[in-house]
Amino acid sequence: MIADPHPSGLTLKAAGRDNAAMPSTAPTPLHTLLTHGPLLLQAPMAGSQGSALALAVCQAGGIGALPAAMLAPEALTQELTRLSQGTNRPWNVNFFCHTPPEPDAAREARWRETLAPFYAEAGLDIDAVPAGAGRVPFSHTVADLVEPFRPPIVSFHFGLPAPDLLARVKGWGSVVLSSATTVEEALWLEAHGVDAVIAQGIEAGGHRGMFRTDDLTTQVGTFALLPQIVAAVNVPVIAAGGIADAAGVRAALALGAAGVQVGTAYLCSDEALTSPIHRAALQSEAARHTQLTTLFSGRPARGIVNRLMRELGPLNPAAPAFPTATAAIAPLRAHGEKQGSGDFSPLWSGQNARGCRSAPAADITRELLQGFPAVARHVVIFRATARALDAEYSATAAQLRELALTRFGCLDFVAVTEGDQEVALSYWPDEASIRAWKQHADHLMAQQLGRERWYAGYSVEVAAITRHYHRPAPAQA
Numbered sequence: 001m002i003a004d005p006h007p008s009g010l011t012l013k014a015a016g017r018d019n020a021a022m023p024s025t026a027p028t029p030l031h032t033l034l035t036h037g038p039l040l041l042q043a044p045m046a047g048s049q050g051s052a053l054a055l056a057v058c059q060a061g062g063i064g065a066l067p068a069a070m071l072a073p074e075a076l077t078q079e080l081t082r083l084s085q086g087t088n089r090p091w092n093v094n095f096f097c098h099t100p101p102e103p104d105a106a107r108e109a110r111w112r113e114t115l116a117p118f119y120a121e122a123g124l125d126i127d128a129v130p131a132g133a134g135r136v137p138f139s140h141t142v143a144d145l146v147e148p149f150r151p152p153i154v155s156f157h158f159g160l161p162a163p164d165l166l167a168r169v170k171g172w173g174s175v176v177l178s179s180a181t182t183v184e185e186a187l188w189l190e191a192h193g194v195d196a197v198i199a200q201g202i203e204a205g206g207h208r209g210m211f212r213t214d215d216l217t218t219q220v221g222t223f224a225l226l227p228q229i230v231a232a233v234n235v236p237v238i239a240a241g242g243i244a245d246a247a248g249v250r251a252a253l254a255l256g257a258a259g260v261q262v263g264t265a266y267l268c269s270d271e272a273l274t275s276p277i278h279r280a281a282l283q284s285e286a287a288r289h290t291q292l293t294t295l296f297s298g299r300p301a302r303g304i305v306n307r308l309m310r311e312l313g314p315l316n317p318a319a320p321a322f323p324t325a326t327a328a329i330a331p332l333r334a335h336g337e338k339q340g341s342g343d344f345s346p347l348w349s350g351q352n353a354r355g356c357r358s359a360p361a362a363d364i365t366r367e368l369l370q371g372f373p374a375v376a377r378h379v380v381i382f383r384a385t386a387r388a389l390d391a392e393y394s395a396t397a398a399q400l401r402e403l404a405l406t407r408f409g410c411l412d413f414v415a416v417t418e419g420d421q422e423v424a425l426s427y428w429p430d431e432a433s434i435r436a437w438k439q440h441a442d443h444l445m446a447q448q449l450g451r452e453r454w455y456a457g458y459s460v461e462v463a464a465i466t467r468h469y470h471r472p473a474p475a476q477a
């Protein structure tokens with residue numbers, strides 16, 4: 001069987017299923033996305049980062065994300081402008097699509113009663129706290145702001161927007177992603193039109209993307225969830241939760257992921273907006289103790305255990321529905337942080353905070369990229385008409401080939417000769433590797449000898465590989 005042509009050589013499906021995710025017809029936005037390289041997505045992290053982190057990740061070869069759930073319209077436009085002008089690489093803008101709850105005065109009153117002792121201790125007036133929604137879901141009004149930017153990727157948390165709104169996003173050409181925390185959610189997302197599913201394991205920091213259930217016993221670890229979702233759906237699956245280094249990336253790819261989404265590992269990066277209190281907690285022993293809690297927003301989210309979680313219980317039923325729990329926590333949080341304490345702050349963290357280091361996001365991205373297999377994206381086509389080939393020629397050609405393969409990341413090297421015509425094809429992951437090889441002293445020397453002694457003439461073309469398919473040779477008896 002001839003494999004379906006698909007760009008980039010990325011593995012898009014779990015073993016055992018045909019490559020149905022990538023039809024070989026006209027390129028879709030997803031095809032185009034996949035030609036840009038490994039699917040290393042920096043997770044959108046509302047409240048902890050903006051376009052600076054996203055751009056740094058893009059510049060290092062990953063896919064940066066702008067979390068928009070907590071951005072006012074003006075800030076959203078500014079951030080989208082920065083991102084769209086700052087990179088030619090794909091980037092992602094992320095929205096929540098929850099249904100805002102009906103106001104529930106009795107529940108709100110119970111919540112305030114529960115928090116009253118903390119207010120009294122801090123000398124704050126609970127009656128002065130305005131009720132507030134906090135986070136607004138994606139809407140046509142928000143889409144009006146986003147549409148002119150035509151983001152390469154739009155991702156959603158808590159399901160998908162209504163069909164007409166989703167059609168609008170797909171209509172302007174964005175690749176659409178959304179998180180699934182169960183197989184059933186993944187199937188629902190596929191049936192409703194996502195281009196790829198983010199399988200969010202229970203290790204993940206921040207909010208659980210759960211939207212078809214609120215039963216926490218359905219929530220499982222990334223490496224239990226991922227292969228089940230890969231086996232169930234035909235769209236590519238991106239693994240999220242607990243992945244913090246190249247080995248984690250390799251493990252996710254081995255289980256059939258087409259890519260990964262990484263959040264916690266970026267929280268202490270130079271470009272993140274994580275507060276000093278949150279950074280200190282992430283880099284301390286405290287980060288070994290995380291729990292799902294509803295106290296800070298009303299939906300389960302993973303954070304480092306702090307005083308509020310210990311004293312109220314992390315899943316206290318008094319917390320009102322998402323996102324209304326936030327309003328009454330905000331003054332306690334601000335007061336605590338002024339005293340240098342994270343007792344009332346959401347210290348979001350995944351279970352694997354080991355990768356949290358104070359470093360440029362580019363360094364973290366490059367380390368994660370090591371987990372992806374190198375894929376040939378460029379080919380150097382060398383064609384020559386021979387004049388006089390001697391023994392030194394053969395030795396030099398072999399040496400250059402060796403140098404390319406062992407020192408400069410060349411992935412394959414094929415040379416054929418017919419009469420006085422020679423063609424050499426070398427395959428490379430990127431142009432920087434080609435340039436480095438060509439600048440090596442041995443290469444420059446060989447070039448000079450080629451011109452002076454061996455070749456009547458030659459040409460070099462560097463071509464981008466946009467598609468690849470192959471028919472494997474039959475196994476030898």
Ligand SMILES: Cc1cc2nc3c(=O)[nH]c(=O)nc-3n(C[C@H](O)[C@H](O)[C@H](O)COP(=O)(O)O)c2cc1C
Pocket residue numbers: 043044045046048067068069094156157179200203204205206207240241242243261262263264265348349350351352
């Ligand atoms: C601080 C923080 C904020 C987050 N905010 C969002 C968000 O705004 N939207 C979203 O889709 N996911 C959000 N997430 C979840 C991530 O998309 C992702 O599932 C998670 O970070 C992956 O697990 P990891 O943190 O172990 O890498 C957030 C995660 C963290 C740690």
